[in-house]
Amino acid sequence: xxxxxxxxxxxxxxxxxxxxxxxxxxxxxxxxxxxxxxxxxxxxxxxxxxxxxxxxxxxxxxxxxxxxxxxxxxxxxxxxxxxxxxxxxxxxxxxxxxxxxxxxxxxxxxxxxxxxxxxxxxxxxxxxxxxxxxxxxxxxxxxxxxxxxxxxxxxxxxxxxxxxxxxxxxxxxxxxxxxxxxxxxxxxxxxxxxxxxxxxxxxxxxxxxxxxxxxxxxxxxxxxxxxxxxxxxxxxxxxxxxxxxxxxxxxxxxxxxxxxxxxxxxxxxxxxxxxxxxxxxxxxxxxxxxxxxxxxxxxxxxxxxxxxxxxxxxxxxxxxxx
Numbered sequence: 001x002x003x004x005x006x007x008x009x010x011x012x013x014x015x016x017x018x019x020x021x022x023x024x025x026x027x028x029x030x031x032x033x034x035x036x037x038x039x040x041x042x043x044x045x046x047x048x049x050x051x052x053x054x055x056x057x058x059x060x061x062x063x064x065x066x067x068x069x070x071x072x073x074x075x076x077x078x079x080x081x082x083x084x085x086x087x088x089x090x091x092x093x094x095x096x097x098x099x100x101x102x103x104x105x106x107x108x109x110x111x112x113x114x115x116x117x118x119x120x121x122x123x124x125x126x127x128x129x130x131x132x133x134x135x136x137x138x139x140x141x142x143x144x145x146x147x148x149x150x151x152x153x154x155x156x157x158x159x160x161x162x163x164x165x166x167x168x169x170x171x172x173x174x175x176x177x178x179x180x181x182x183x184x185x186x187x188x189x190x191x192x193x194x195x196x197x198x199x200x201x202x203x204x205x206x207x208x209x210x211x212x213x214x215x216x217x218x219x220x221x222x223x224x225x226x227x228x229x230x231x232x233x234x235x236x237x238x239x240x241x242x243x244x245x246x247x248x249x250x251x252x253x254x255x256x257x258x259x260x261x262x263x264x265x266x267x268x269x270x271x272x273x274x275x276x277x278x279x280x281x282x283x284x285x286x287x288x289x290x291x292x293x294x295x296x297x298x299x300x301x302x303x304x305x306x307x308x309x310x311x312x313x314x315x316x317x318x319x320x321x322x
Contacts (some may be wrong), residue, residue, distance in 0.1 A: 003041065004041070005075075006040055006041060006076070006077065006209050007040040007063070007074070007075070007076055007177055007211070008038075008039050008040075008073075008074070008075040008076075009036055009038055009072065009074055010037050010073040010074075010075070011035045011037055011072040012033060012035070012036045012037070012062060012069050012072035012074060013033055013034055013035055013036075013069060013070045013072050014032045014033040014055070014058055014059070014067060014069055014070050015029035015030065015032065015034075015070040016030040016032060017029055018030060018282055028282055028283070030281050030282045031233050031281050031282070031284060032055045032058040032233055032281060033055045033058055033059050033062065034055075034232070034233035034234055034284075036055075036072075036230075036233075036234065037235075037308075038228055038235065038238060040177065041209065042176070042207065043203070043207050043208075043209060044209050044210075044225045045203065045209070045210040045212055045223050045225050046209070046210070046211050046212065046224065046225070046226055046227075046228070047212045047214070047220035047221075047223070047226065047227035047228070048060075048211060048213045048214075048227075048230060049213075049214055049220050049228070050215065050229060050230035050231055050256075051215060051231075051278070052215065053232075053278060053281070054230040054232060055230060055232070055233040055281075056213045056230050057101070057181050057213060059230075060181045060211065060213050063096070063179055063211065064096055064097070064098045064179050065081065065089075065093070066098075069082075076092055076095070076096065076177075077095075077176075090124070094120075094124050094173045094175065095173075095176045096175060096178075096179070097169075097171075097173070097177075097178050097179070098170065098178065098179045098180075099166050099167055099170050099178060099181065099183045100166060100183075101181050101182040101183065101185060101186060102186060103159065103162035103163040103165065103166045103186075104154060104155075104159070104162055107154040107162060107165065107166070108154070109154055109155060111153075112152065113136075113149055113150050113151075113152055113153070113154065113157075113165055114133060114136050114137070114150030114151060116154075116165070116169060117135075117136035117150070117169055118132040118133065118135070120172040120173050121135055121173075124173055133150070135172070136150055137150055139168040139172060140165075140168060142168065142171065143164040143165070143167050143198060144164060145161060145164055149161075158191075159186060159187050159188075160187055160194060160195065163183060163184070163187060163191075163195055164195070166183070167183075167195070167198065167199070171206075174206070175208060176209060177208065177209045177210075177211065178208055178209070178210055178211070179211045179213070180199070180210055180211065180212045180213060181213045182213055182214050182215070183199075183212075184196060184216075184219060185214065185215070185216065196219065196223055199223065210223075212224055217256055217257060217259075218260055220241070221241050221245055225240065225241060226238065226240050226241065227240075227241050227244050229244075229250065229253045229256065231252050231290055232278065232281060232284055232289045232290075233281060233289075234317065235315075236250045236252055236253065236290065236316070236317045236318070237249060237252075237253045237314075237315065237317070237318075238308070238314075238315040239314040240313065240314075243313070243314055244314075245257065247314070249314070249316045249318065249321050250316050250318050250321070251290065251294050251295065251296055251318070251320075252290050254272060255272045258270060258271050258272040259271065274293045274295075275293060275295075276292055276293045279292055285302075286302065286303065287300075287301050287302045287303045287305060288301040288302075288304075288305060288306050288319065296320055298319065298320070300319045301319050301320075304319070306318050306319045309321075
């Protein structure tokens with residue numbers, strides 16, 4: 001694997017302003033993403049996990065520029081996105097694509113599948129109509145669908161087939177990075193495995209990088225090389241998939257892993273239950289954001305934010321570990 005990062009995030013933040021009163025004055029911020037840094041390498045699958053509301057999907061949309069970051073820097077191929085020229089941004093949009101969680105809402109119901117798959121070529125190339133149609137049918141074949149399906153509409157497909165169409169659309173311009181925003185969470189288990197296997201096959205064939213966002217740890221373990229765990233807008237642990245599952249160090253990571261069903265019904269796994277509710281991202285607790293629910297929290301956890309410190313490729317943000 002190439003050790004030169006394809007994608008780099010440096011202290012990226014995404015805040016949503018809270019406005020109140022007749023004059024709609026800003027009274028605060030919802031801190032959806034609150035200072036995230038990591039790298040994704042060529043040919044790598046980087047998993048991003050956490051419970052609902054932790055900011056992982058927002059971060060994915062910030063990376064593909066569907067949302068603008070409030071602060072921080074995103075570099076793609078050693079170039080800062082915020083300083084790119086119009087021509088460089090157009091190239092960036094070709095090289096970074098996204099697969100959405102709900103395949104039906106991400107497809108235009110009024111367009112035939114062939115037209116949906118041809119659209120990227122209409123925008124970014126000067127291909128003829130015949131060339132575009134050949135490319136579209138080739139994409140359908142690549143993701144395991146019949147080229148004749150190009151004449152159908154999105155509602156005429158199952159959920160798994162629609163997700164394959166979403167993958168085909170993402171692959172249209174031969175991107176270097178695909179952000180997968182919970183691409184299998186709305187699918188049946190048997191279909192999930194088909195989509196995961198398809199993504200792995202396409203990665204092996206094309207060498208693309210994947211940023212795989214999910215809350216299902218068993219799926220992320222299967223497909224990812226490295227995994228980052230998010231809690232309330234911050235990364236609390238980052239390690240290789242094998243290291244994270246065999247040696248979890250942050251209390252939140254241990255809690256997530258304890259929720260995975262045992263592989264055998266007779267094999268018991270100790271379930272860790274957290275007390276309290278997830279803090280409000282508009283008013284997060286001081287110090288470590290997890291201390292209000294952590295059973296091991298100490299006085300230092302309530303006062304200072306633990307930095308994400310790396311040791312032998314395993315990074316943890318916890319006062320109890322450092």
